[in-house]
Amino acid sequence: MTHYTLFPDSKAVIIQNTLGLRSSEHKKFLFFLLMAKNKDIVALDRGMAQPSIRQDEILDIDILIPQYKEQQKIGEYFSSLDHLITLHQRKLEHLQQQKKGLLQQMFI
Numbered sequence: 001m002t003h004y005t006l007f008p009d010s011k012a013v014i015i016q017n018t019l020g021l022r023s024s025e026h027k028k029f030l031f032f033l034l035m036a037k038n039k040d041i042v043a044l045d046r047g048m049a050q051p052s053i054r055q056d057e058i059l060d061i062d063i064l065i066p067q068y069k070e071q072q073k074i075g076e077y078f079s080s081l082d083h084l085i086t087l088h089q090r091k092l093e094h095l096q097q098q099k100k101g102l103l104q105q106m107f108i
Helices: 027-036 038-042 068-106
Strands: none
Touching: 027 038, 027 068
């Protein structure tokens, strides 16, 4: 299976069956863009026991990239949305723990 990662500008080691992507543009935007194309990429899997995708097939996936300013705004929007979801998940977990504690006190 080919794994994808965004790695730093410095030198990095890429292991076998890994395709590395380097971008001089806004990396958060690229991350969310690839996540949006995840279904298209997974659909290319031809492996049985071990997933496998050919590099030339990945190159055939069309990815439309807007202007850099728009990339920044989109990346920031999804990043803040991701942060907001995390905050709501934490709040939900806290409320579930509080409910559990109150139910335990009710039946003691």
